[in-house]
Amino acid sequence: MEAFAQQPDDELAQLQELSNKWESDASGPLVSERVSSSAITTEYANADPVYQAKTATLPQKYAQYRTCRGDGHCGWRAVAFSYFETLQRMGNPHKFLEEETRLKSLRNILNDAGFQEHLYEDFAEDMFDLLRETAAANDGGASLLQTFNDPHRSMSVITYLKLLTSAWIQKHPDQFQPFLHQPVKAYCQSHIEPAICEIEHVGMDALVNVLVKPAGIAVEILYLDRTPGTEVNTYRFDPVDHNNAALPNPPTFRLLYRPGHYDILYKLEDLPSIVPPPIAHPAEQRVFLNHHQSTQALPSKLPFDTNNFEIPGLSIFSGPAVSGPGVAWAPYPTYDFSASPISPQPIAQPITQAIPQPRIEATPAYAPIAAPPPPPVSIPTEYYSTTMPLEPPVTSLPLYQPSPIDRGGPFRPSIWEYESYSMPQAPHPPLCQTAIFRNSHYNTAHFNNPDFEPEQWQPDTEYNPSDRSRKKSSHSQ
């Protein structure tokens, strides 16, 4: 501020005039595709340090964003688009019908505000049409994006929302009048209803209250400005239920506000289309830990004798004849124990060759087993002592320890399950970046570095004959 104070008045006036005239880039799509929010960081790379710090932390929390064209409607459009997109993300077709009914019931406040029905019915109808279309669409939001990039249709929806906002403010003058310097009616006519007027904070508050919160959707507005700090300031609107209690875990959309402009931000969890790469399911390898299930697949190579394989309390394993409590298991075709002719002796030696291959083939045998949770399986220790050398998993255990994956099976988790990850069949999820990739030309991360300057090839230096001779000599040394 001191630096400004020293400047002559006319220069300040000139700066002020420039600032007043400045408008953000009014080109580009009305609502863009989602792009990585690291672009915001790049955009502010040469801005003042507060912006640099705030935008640097932004992409960590908010993976992607959409730009809205800064044509004086961006705030309205950002809310409208996000409202539809969030409804779609909720994935409940009835929600759209519910919203249509609710908005139709707001006709009262429109009429009370003095809007004539024949003047707003076209805009309202466009809004309801879009609700119905979005409910029926199953295209991941492509048609919604297309509609919002149609100037006429998106303006129609925006106009409807402006009228609704204006009516809401006029319906609740006590709530909004304290923030206004003129009567609510005059404010609405000059700051809400005009075809080209950007949404102000009062308008945003009213719009969220009339459109978004009653739909059970929360809004976060992130203010990116020059207030000190390293993170953007967040303001959150939470939907409430009939008792004025906040709804738990409401679906949320996020807007990035830079003075005079709104864009849409996404956390990774908000992105419906991007599913984290599937982690190799350990089911196939898990099977063999409970070897009694694999008997059908490996009838002749079983390393142990099922006849002598004892599980306390389960008579099914005690002999070829299925009887007692084990009868309930009989419908599962996998449990054909009577056909096992193997003798008790060969426990140690043959295992090393026999086991690794068929284990994988045993996968299908696992699938039909869902209902009966088996009791703890006690396994002869000799078995493990022989197989351990095959799979040296212990070293890589800590890598996978923290993932609490729901394995969906009836089996209690066992430390032995982790073995499967280290097997070559389980592809590593691309979690870690290798040094090879980091240094390769496929890695474009350096473009995000504001100081990055590509080395320029200059033919003169390359083909200068005198230069070449010098190089040669230097090589020969």
Add this chain to the structure above:
Amino acid sequence: MQSELMDFMMSAPPGISAFPNDGNLMEWTATIEGPTETPYEGLKLKLTFTFPSNYPYAPPTVLFKTPIYHPNIDFSGRICLDILKDKWSAIYNTQSVLLSLQSLLGEPNNASPLNGQAAELWDKDPAEFKRKVLARHRDLDD
């Protein structure tokens, strides 16, 4: 536009009329009758409306064709009225514009005149103002 035309034909208020030119829906000709108890009483004023392609999200261009002497209207017939500029709203239409113009005739906004002399006379010398209005007025017929 068509629904607006229908509206207009169904319920045109007294004293104003409007119709598209030669079947061109984007160009309309309108008339206002001067409101009673104003200097414009008994006068018929012709206007043209030109609608932009993004109407109603942008205002129509409205011009007085009839020569008129008024603080907020210049000698080429251009009008200074906020709702035809930045305060335009998509819920306005030809009818509301004509009604606004009609009231503008009786209640000029002398704070931002296009015709400074007219603004001064309106306050200081209503008789001279009326004389100037009648002197400038000329009926158009076509």
